[in-house]
Amino acid sequence: MDIKLQKSELQRFENLHRYSTGYINLNPIQRGGVLTPEAREALIEFADGYSIYDLSPGLEVDEIPLVKEFISEHLSKFLGADIAKFTLGAREGIFNIMHSITKPGDTIIVDGNRHYTTITAAERAKLRVVEVPNSGKPEYRINVEDYEDLIKNHKPAMILLTYPDGSYGNLPDAKKLGEIAKEYQVPYLVNGAYSVGRMPISMEAIGADFIIGSGHKSMASSGPIGVLGMNKKWEKIVLRKSKRYPQKEVEFLGCELRGTAIATLMAAFPTVVERVEKWADEVEKARYFSRELERLGLKQLGEKPHNHDLMFFEAPVLYEISKRHKKGRFFLYKELKKRGIVGIKPGLTKNFKLSTYGLKKQELKVVVDAFKDVIEKYKTS
């Protein structure tokens, strides 16, 4: 064998560390995925490769009574869906639906604030994508009534709404879009990667056909894992069975449930169910944070008053400083890090996004004070 791999070269991979440990972390894709203590215990218990099988000796993962009960009784109820599934992640779940209910060449209509993976999933399924534009600066709102004309013109195979989007944290009127979808009888998918597990949301109440969630983004799970809820009328199409293996679902390649992530998602779930009920507190903290940063000369874009912990800020005052600072555009990252704060993308000063999810009011005060301190330290005038 021609492997010329030197142990000495490889040793670095044995000792991997997170740079954010011990810091207040504002990274929007990380705030909702912090494990609960119970999830951490499950992670350690089910660390090894295929150890999830050890919940019930000899059974396939999708036959394990506890996993079956979790999915069919609790997860489905949580999503407000007739049927629930684990997926490999939110983007994979979106592809599962596109690949099952559309055919190549079909058109779908999506919101202009959609995640980039909505586009890659549609490309992979060979679909044409029409986007509903947002309202532009400063709020970038999606007016769901704008779907209507596009539905009439394009006869889409499916419509998709990102609820909320990952840039501005806007929450469009998903329920109204459910009424439109019903009127035109078009399948409707809600991408709840940043809502399922953070805030109360029900597919049934929205009137959607499908809902997608992300375990690692918003359900306190290690990744990759996602969840999917659907109306039972889609069961035979999305969960179509193999001709050769009548128990196995073709779209999910038999069984996607293999990892440690399943154990973490289930172990975190009781806490997640409780935390969504405290969503009003999260909104209150986000609004407090937005207000305080605006007092310092920053501007929160997206919906106002804001309804979600994901926020986008425009910061001309910081951009001005970056033009003069010896660290240039990296000054903000370095100054915040010195003050125990990370998660805003290094190099950004003019615009950046962050999340306040799950941080204590006291921690947010530390962040506000840090911004204040940095601005006062470097501001001229």
Next chain:
Amino acid sequence: MDIKLQKSELQRFENLHRYSTGYINLNPIQRGGVLTPEAREALIEFADGYSIYDLSPGLEVDEIPLVKEFISEHLSKFLGADIAKFTLGAREGIFNIMHSITKPGDTIIVDGNRHYTTITAAERAKLRVVEVPNSGKPEYRINVEDYEDLIKNHKPAMILLTYPDGSYGNLPDAKKLGEIAKEYQVPYLVNGAYSVGRMPISMEAIGADFIIGSGHKSMASSGPIGVLGMNKKWEKIVLRKSKRYPQKEVEFLGCELRGTAIATLMAAFPTVVERVEKWADEVEKARYFSRELERLGLKQLGEKPHNHDLMFFEAPVLYEISKRHKKGRFFLYKELKKRGIVGIKPGLTKNFKLSTYGLKKQELKVVVDAFKDVIEKYKTS
């Protein structure tokens, strides 16, 4: 919201445990996925959802220098491939290839010992599957020369070989099939879910176009994660980029690298590289075990002398006991468990598979003695 989820009902999910802890575990899908100590540390460090981003602040996972180096320098060399990728698992990697290089209605040729997910992946990609039959009992060998006539008759879009298969642990002549593939210019995929990470294997030496491996099955990683190696001539097709996001790969939905599993696979890798060099010891242990069980009246099916730790046994002596034992067909599972051994599927006595991978000779002796003890205890005559 209409969630009627009671904390009391959900508490069971907070306290999940493995039944196999402390036992000698012969489960074939678990032996190669036991984490190394370094992988366990990485698991704990990168437990939280999207924490893998914390290797390099502000970069996408596929931009992180250490991850890029790992994949392009070390993993590719390990696989004997021009290009390496992480995938979501072996089955997903097989689908990635099928979906990229074939079109609906195409025919592919696969070995009759293939995993069931080869079939579900082909069904998902809307392919027609022709199988090369094995030689039947007792060895169930795949004669790769049998591919040749089928290639001539069916003009397949791709051929696939499972190396080894997951039932008998047979290792067909993959290299000879590489020559046949070259002669007929048909793309050739090797499913190495049970070889990559256990034994020396090189895509280049085999002459394959693609090789697939499984992190959680054979690379001491937590799941789900897989690896893919390919010849660079396929780059533009398999790694085709999004029209809208020119850095993002359509088939992989942009970036599949999101989980804790990546950290475990990288941290385990230096040990995995070393362990494949000790493959001869594993074969020797498997042969010892096969020999000892045959002495007790069991019969090892599949190739003999055996070349892999995955083994399939026929056990008429145990089947006879099961017909008389008060625990019936579950007697073997219960008797072995009493003796500190698990991993043979509960309820099986007549035929079962197991793996000796990574077990110490002393542990295998304990297993052999347990079988001996059980047989002596219950055997009549």
